[in-house]
Amino acid sequence: DGGITQSPKYLFRKEGQNVTLSCEQNLNHDAMYWYRQDPGQGLRLIYYSQIVNDFQKGDIAEGYSVSREKKESFPLTVTSAQKNPTAFYLCASSHPTENYGYTFGSGTRLTVV
Amino acid sequence: AQKVTQAQTEISVVEKEDVTLDCVYETRDTTYYLFWYKQPPSGELVFLIRRNSFDEQNEISGRYSWNFQKSTSSFNFTITASQVVDSAVYFCALSEDWGNKLVFGAGTILRVKS
Numbered sequence: 001d002g003g004i005t006q007s008p009k010y011l012f013r014k015e016g017q018n019v020t021l022s023c024e025q026n027l028n029h030d031a032m033y034w035y036r037q038d039p040g041q042g043l044r045l046i047y048y049s050q051i052v053n054d055f056q057k058g059d060i061a062e063g064y065s066v067s068r069e070k071k072e073s074f075p076l077t078v079t080s081a082q083k084n085p086t087a088f089y090l091c092a093s094s095h096p097t098e099n100y101g102y103t104f105g106s107g108t109r110l111t112v113v
Numbered sequence: 114a115q116k117v118t119q120a121q122t123e124i125s126v127v128e129k130e131d132v133t134l135d136c137v138y139e140t141r142d143t144t145y146y147l148f149w150y151k152q153p154p155s156g157e158l159v160f161l162i163r164r165n166s167f168d169e170q171n172e173i174s175g176r177y178s179w180n181f182q183k184s185t186s187s188f189n190f191t192i193t194a195s196q197v198v199d200s201a202v203y204f205c206a207l208s209e210d211w212g213n214k215l216v217f218g219a220g221t222i223l224r225v226k227s
Contacts, residue, residue, distance in 0.1 A: 033214070040122075042204060042217035058214060088156060092215070101146060101208065102215055104158040 023091035136205030
């Protein structure tokens with residue numbers, strides 16, 4: 001079945017360490033996105049990519065980095081510069097002709113210890 | 114700039130009650146897309162509906178119905194005869210074009226008690 005795979009489901013990071021969250025899709029979607037969700041808040045866009053080797057900052061890009069070397073993959077690195085990285089991270093992809101528009105992964109819960 | 118407002122932070126109802134979740138949006142584009150998603154405790158986002166700006170027909174899907182009114186920039190969601198399984202966080206979202214960012218409201222927590 002086609003879909004988006006995010007791994008790991010839970011991730012613990014020590015302060016000062018970088019960590020990379022994986023996002024892979026086999027839907028042949030061109031656009032991919034990373035969102036952050038904090039308790040009691042909506043989803044905020046970190047980065048998005050409309051095509052391979054290109055990406056744009058979202059509303060809260062500081063302290064994060066991404067790459068888009070392959071259509072299927074859009075990994076997110078949470079750097080030590082991110083002051084409050086503990087959150088739930090959701091990856092998504094989209095295709096213009098699909099009625100539901102955006103497909104989401106099951107998320108990665110990152111905790112700084 | 115795009116903005117989505119879900120003014121209801123949390124709603125509690127008793128099973129079998131009807132409940133309406135409000136969504137108000139702002140956009141300068143004439144073409145845009147509106148969405149509703151359900152987020153159960155497991156965390157994944159479950160797609161419920163997409164509505165294009167040029168299609169103002171209301172839609173019903175089982176116990177779910179949506180009322181889209183461009184005149185008031187609202188896209189409200191009603192659950193008829195609510196069930197405990199409807200308990201979740203519900204998000205309204207707006208996109209001005211595919212490949213562009215999907216902007217979310219803050220979400221409404223719905224608690225359905227038996």
